[in-house]
Amino acid sequence: MVISRRALLGTGAATAAVAAGLGGAALGHRLDDLARTVGIEPHPEPDPADDRLIKRVAADQNALLARIEATAVRHRGLRLDRFVTISTAHAKAVGGATSVPDVARAPADRATAVRALVNAYAKASTDRAADAESAVSPALARVLASMSAGLAQCARAVGDLR
Amino acid sequence: MSSTEALQGWLALEHEAVWLYPVIGARFDGVAERARASYGRHRDVRDRLLARLHDMEVEPVATALSYDVNRLRTRSRAITAARQIERDIAAACLTLVGEASGELRTYATAGLRRAALAEITWGAQPKAFPGLP
Numbered sequence: 316m317v318i319s320r321r322a323l324l325g326t327g328a329a330t331a332a333v334a335a336g337l338g339g340a341a342l343g344h345r346l347d348d349l350a351r352t353v354g355i356e357p358h359p360e361p362d363p364a365d366d367r368l369i370k371r372v373a374a375d376q377n378a379l380l381a382r383i384e385a386t387a388v389r390h391r392g393l394r395l396d397r398f399v400t401i402s403t404a405h406a407k408a409v410g411g412a413t414s415v416p417d418v419a420r421a422p423a424d425r426a427t428a429v430r431a432l433v434n435a436y437a438k439a440s441t442d443r444a445a446d447a448e449s450a451v452s453p454a455l456a457r458v459l460a461s462m463s464a465g466l467a468q469c470a471r472a473v474g475d476l477r
Numbered sequence: 478m479s480s481t482e483a484l485q486g487w488l489a490l491e492h493e494a495v496w497l498y499p500v501i502g503a504r505f506d507g508v509a510e511r512a513r514a515s516y517g518r519h520r521d522v523r524d525r526l527l528a529r530l531h532d533m534e535v536e537p538v539a540t541a542l543s544y545d546v547n548r549l550r551t552r553s554r555a556i557t558a559a560r561q562i563e564r565d566i567a568a569a570c571l572t573l574v575g576e577a578s579g580e581l582r583t584y585a586t587a588g589l590r591r592a593a594l595a596e597i598t599w600g601a602q603p604k605a606f607p608g609l610p
Binding site: 401440461 | 586592596597604606609
């Protein structure tokens with residue numbers, strides 16, 4: 316089952332805010348803003364390959380944010396607010412998305428929903444680590460490596476909610 | 478800062494961790510097992526860093542003559558010290574990520590992830606960007 320964009324906009328406040336705030340932003344040459352967001356002086360000339368990488372990471376992280384919000388809405392007892400906050404910071408750091416992504420509805424069973432979220436965080440952590448290794452800019456490599464570590468922390472902490 | 482200097486900074490912190498965890502484990506029974514596991518992980522990382530620097534024909538930094546034991550007077554302060562050393566190691570690894578490429582960057586990224594998870598083990602809350610100020 317897929318949640319409509321309209322429904323998600325009604326419940327996924329953080330995803331919608333990220334998309335709304337950055338909807339008009341050009342995807343290219345985000346690296347300077349990204350580096351400054353986390354306090355790193357950017358490389359003067361962002362590499363085109365890095366711009367493509369940031370665009371892909373933004374799509375991934377926004378999809379993850381939407382998934383967390385969908386789980387938070389369906390399982391309010393899990394109190395996922397702090398994880399929404401972290402994923403919102405990740406999404407903002409890479410520039411957000413131009414629209415709210417469609418996302419599968421969270422599983423009804425709480426344990427299954429938690430397990431799915433742990434797996435999603437773990438995959439995102441692995442993917443961002445690989446992205447850090449392929450980044451041309453040292454500043455971007457640092458941001459992605461740090462993001463990977465934060466996602467690993469989230470995977471561990473969400474797993475502890477079972 | 479060069480990648481060699483970043484490696485040396487990381488090694489200096491691993492020396493400290495290898496000293497720190499046995500002291501914590503000896504003083505506070507309730508966290509002894511956790512401290513023992515942390516010690517084992519840091520001893521292994523320290524040994525790998527020493528080998529790596531030797532392979533590079535670089536003289537590794539030595540352990541400090543002494544470390545601050547006053548911060549370990551209570552269980553609560555000891556746990557705070559454990560979180561702090563892991564946070565410092567995460568920052569050192571992140572510095573190396575930016576200075577290195579290829580296999581060394583991969584190694585530093587793995588070290589950062591390990592330190593971030595160790596912070597959680599010692600009671601820290603997850604954060605968006607471990608290792609960054």
